[in-house]
Amino acid sequence: MPFFFPILFLSLLSAATACDRCVHQAKAAFYQDEAAGAYRGACGYGDLTPALANGYFSAIMPPLYKYGAGCGACFQVRCKNEKICTKEGTKIVVTDRNDNTYTGLVLSQKAFGEMAVSGKDGLLLSYGVVDVEFKRIPCEYKNQNLLIRVEEWSQYPSYLAIKLLYQGGQTEIVGMDIAQVGYSNWDYMGRNYGAVWETKKPLPKGPLQLRFVVTSGYDGKWIWAKYVLPADWRPGLIYDTGVQIYDIAKEGCPTEQCGDGQWRRR
Numbered sequence: 001m002p003f004f005f006p007i008l009f010l011s012l013l014s015a016a017t018a019c020d021r022c023v024h025q026a027k028a029a030f031y032q033d034e035a036a037g038a039y040r041g042a043c044g045y046g047d048l049t050p051a052l053a054n055g056y057f058s059a060i061m062p063p064l065y066k067y068g069a070g071c072g073a074c075f076q077v078r079c080k081n082e083k084i085c086t087k088e089g090t091k092i093v094v095t096d097r098n099d100n101t102y103t104g105l106v107l108s109q110k111a112f113g114e115m116a117v118s119g120k121d122g123l124l125l126s127y128g129v130v131d132v133e134f135k136r137i138p139c140e141y142k143n144q145n146l147l148i149r150v151e152e153w154s155q156y157p158s159y160l161a162i163k164l165l166y167q168g169g170q171t172e173i174v175g176m177d178i179a180q181v182g183y184s185n186w187d188y189m190g191r192n193y194g195a196v197w198e199t200k201k202p203l204p205k206g207p208l209q210l211r212f213v214v215t216s217g218y219d220g221k222w223i224w225a226k227y228v229l230p231a232d233w234r235p236g237l238i239y240d241t242g243v244q245i246y247d248i249a250k251e252g253c254p255t256e257q258c259g260d261g262q263w264r265r266r
Helices: 005-014 034-039 046-053 062-068 109-114 121-127 260-264
Strands: 017-019 023-030 057-060 074-079 090-097 105-107 130-137 147-150 160-165 173-180 187-193 196-199 208-216 219-229 238-240 251-253
Touching: 023 109, 034 046, 046 057, 046 090, 046 160, 057 074, 062 090, 062 187, 090 105, 090 109, 105 109, 109 121, 147 219, 219 238
Parallel strands: 023 105, 057 090
Antiparallel strands: 017 251, 023 130, 057 105, 074 090, 074 130, 147 160, 147 238, 160 196, 173 187, 173 208, 187 196, 208 219
């Protein structure tokens, strides 16, 4: 697999301040059709969305959706009307892409209402669209490893598509390789869409291992899942990678958007 990622990542940060998190400003709405967000999001989580996000899911603007690399990212979001909005706001998981140029986020109704102070959630929902600020935060899944789901259209043993679930940390998976356990003949997997990766090459017989390139600090790093798929893997089943991601990747943004100091000013 080509090792171009760290150089590209550093060049992007060079044009802006590198910090643990950037504070973004946008307008947020909520899903009028909750099922559309819960089951038909661009990340492809489908009916796994409610469990993955516990009802706190969101579509996000294309620059943060990042062609699917932003799927599964966690953000803290709060509305800016201090009369009816809490300082803490709510936490969401990215499950969809928002292409509306007027709003940056489209939240689940549960998440949107939770930004309000006690007893004001109905009033907040009646506004429909509100000004918000939000920042990336680590995803934390207690006692839960990174899982993969073999997609239904996979064809054993010639074609494999997998979906990543419960990705921890404050990172992005930007590369993935697959090989037979005990061998080093790694084959590249590409992103199909959203959180779904695929390989179109014939798969070796026997159990399969994965390795991921994730953003970490100013750079990237490998995470190796040494035994993931059994030799008789099947479409529709979920498998435990045996690993979890805890890294924090640096973000690039103007100085005035950088750091928790900007968040605490309110």
